[in-house]
Amino acid sequence: xxxxxxxxxxxxxxxxxxxxxxxxxxxxxxxxxxxxxxxxxxxxxxxxxxxxxxxxxxxxxxxxxxxxxxxxxxxxxxxxxxxxxxxxxxxxxxxxxxxxxxxxxxxxxxxxxxxxxxxxxxxxxxxxxxxxxxxxxxxxx
Numbered sequence: 079x080x081x082x083x084x085x086x087x088x089x090x091x092x093x094x095x096x097x098x099x100x101x102x103x104x105x106x107x108x109x110x111x112x113x114x115x116x117x118x119x120x121x122x123x124x125x126x127x128x129x130x131x132x133x134x135x136x137x138x139x140x141x142x143x144x145x146x147x148x149x150x151x152x153x154x155x156x157x158x159x160x161x162x163x164x165x166x167x168x169x170x171x172x173x174x175x176x177x178x179x180x181x182x183x184x185x186x187x188x189x190x191x192x193x194x195x196x197x198x199x200x201x202x203x204x205x206x207x208x209x210x211x212x213x214x215x216x217x218x219x
Contacts, residue, residue, distance in 0.1 A: 088117070091177040099219045101219075102219050122144060122164070175205075184215070185217060186214065
């Protein structure tokens with residue numbers, strides 16, 4: 079008799095940077111994960127400055143705080159969604175592209191903290207559109 083292996087739901091990563099655009103992306107990601115029974119991976123990608131930081135531990139704690147605040151309250155609206163918080167060191171395009179490898183879809187905001195007036199997409203959302211391995215949902219604020 080064959081035992082069926084439980085199939086884990088495919089992850090749905092969402093990029094978080096604390097901006098209104100990423101908060102809107104988190105809302106969409108929760109809805110999509112709920113519809114598809116997917117695990118939601120909320121990723122804050124910390125890209126340290128070239129010259130480093132005085133207190134790396136404090137910087138990572140701040141990233142975790144921003145990530146927690148951005149996703150706060152959404153599990154009450156979507157209790158069926160399993161949520162994983164992750165702070166990952168690296169370049170956002172590279173980390174999000176790697177997270178997309180076996181994902182149902184990747185959700186990102188259209189613009190982060192910077193952005194140039196008039197551009198439709200920010201550099202991260204544009205970068206993942208060129209390199210990702212799954213469908214990408216870009217969400218304006």
